[in-house]
Amino acid sequence: MKRVKLQWLARGSCRHPAFMTMRGASLCPTDFPAMVGLIRHPDRGAILFDTGYDPAFIEATTPFPERLYRWTTPVRISPDLAWHAWLAKHDIAAENIAAVVVSHFHGDHVAGMRNLAGLPLYCSAAGLGELRRPGRVRRVRQGLLADLVPAECDADCSFFENVPRVALPADFAPFTEGADILGDGSLLAVPLPGHCKGHWGLALRDEADRAVLLAGDASWSIEAIRRCVPPPRLTTALLGETEAYRATLGDLHAALTNNRELAILPSHCAQAAAAYDSGDAV
Template structure:
């Protein structure tokens, strides 16, 4: 695989009772950072995997019923900590982002999408269809804020399901197939079902760490992967399918056991957030 340069960016956080995200957790509230990933491709240049939170989240959750989302998952976003502003740390501006890769359409993963109007959007067709279906109450219950979807997303979208299918490196077993979203083998989208419709991760060859698997919300932490400890079924079934969440987590645990050195990055992992420099 062609090498890319990877930087993690922490863009705000929310708080939840820990027990709602891991079965043996406590009932105390803990911080869940929202990570975006800056990927520098040697030909295509800078791109982002997810966006974390953004001031647009607070605008989208001002009316009812969307405000319930803000009440259920209180969000903190310091001034200037949205991804679009943090790009200056890397000598970049939002207009430099040519590709935006969205793991799924929950608000904490797409809130900053509006800041990159010139970027192609790589996403799941099934995920986008689900995000655009149903009424406002149903959308909020599913973790979707439709106001955060770029209005021209249909024209800019490039769907994982339509990208060429390729075999993954042996180091990724038991995951065996990916979608080659740029056509050069450098970014391989991998379906990680269960968390919600159209939930995908991304594999790239990180020049610092080798194979790097961005697993989005397939797990809440690297600790959960190592211990094969899923969320309570009530949490998983609220947004998706507990049965499929647990099956995907078992695969991630099997991958880690087979290859403990592999780099796995969940979107809300505190261990990874500590490396993000923000």
């Protein structure tokens, strides 16, 4: 795999009881950061993996029924998360962003897409199809806010499902193949079903030659992967498919157990983010 530089950056957070993300966890409200992958590709430039929260999320959840999303999952979006302020904070030039990869279309992963319209978008056809299906109440129940992804983005999509599959290195076992979205072996999209329709992760090798799997919401925490403890059925059945979610979690557990140098980064886990930033295993 061609090496890339990865920065794993927080962009906003939400707050809800931890037990909703892992059986047996605390009933107390817990902050969950929304992480964004800034991938600096040696040839393509800057590529974003998801976008985190954005002030556009507040606008999109102002009317009903969309406001129910914000009420049930309170968010924290500070002024420094405004698009250009956030880019400047992390030394990202807007004109250098070449593309965006979307793990899935829940609001906390695509809230910044209004700022990226016109760029190549790598995503799941199944996920985009759910976002564009009619029914505002249905979409809110599924965590989807169609207004966050401008319709003009659809013309710029390259779908994971249509990309040739290649073998993954042994570092990622039991995951065996991924979609080579750039055609150079640097970024391999990996299906991680269960959380919602069209949910994928991204396998890469960073500049330190470490295998990294960006796991999206296939788990909310590295602790849940390490212990192989899923969320309660209420959570998984509401958003996706419980049995598929648990099978994916089992594969992530096996990958973490079998490959001690593999960095698995769930999109809402502060512990995994801190460990990766410091160069430690988790």
